[in-house]
Amino acid sequence: MTGFSIAITTTNSQESAETIIAAVMNAKLAACVQAFPVVSHYVWKDKLQRDDEVSLQIKIRTADYVALAAAIRAVHPYETPEILRVEIAEGENKYLDWIETVTRR
Numbered sequence: 001m002t003g004f005s006i007a008i009t010t011t012n013s014q015e016s017a018e019t020i021i022a023a024v025m026n027a028k029l030a031a032c033v034q035a036f037p038v039v040s041h042y043v044w045k046d047k048l049q050r051d052d053e054v055s056l057q058i059k060i061r062t063a064d065y066v067a068l069a070a071a072i073r074a075v076h077p078y079e080t081p082e083i084l085r086v087e088i089a090e091g092e093n094k095y096l097d098w099i100e101t102v103t104r105r
Helices: 014-026 062-075 093-102
Strands: 004-011 032-044 047-061 084-087
Touching: 004 014, 004 062, 004 093, 014 032, 014 047, 014 062, 047 062, 047 093, 062 084
Parallel strands: none
Antiparallel strands: 004 047, 004 084, 032 047
């Protein structure tokens, strides 16, 4: 394992995405955030839903996940936000070094 992860969340608008991005980047909890428009299909409160959302892929140090999740929850508009962590098993050393450098507090 590398000690680095990708955190994933979705939100309901570009404005909300920018709020989340600012929160995690300003706190140095993320090295990079990529935002993608997505269409999500899911069950919520026993009803099938379909929504346009923004998916965020957030490059982080694994050790920062708990703080990152708390920062996301603090500004997220959803009652139950998706906040997932996917371990990076391998990666380009220079890229991983860059994540380490820019998230150093």
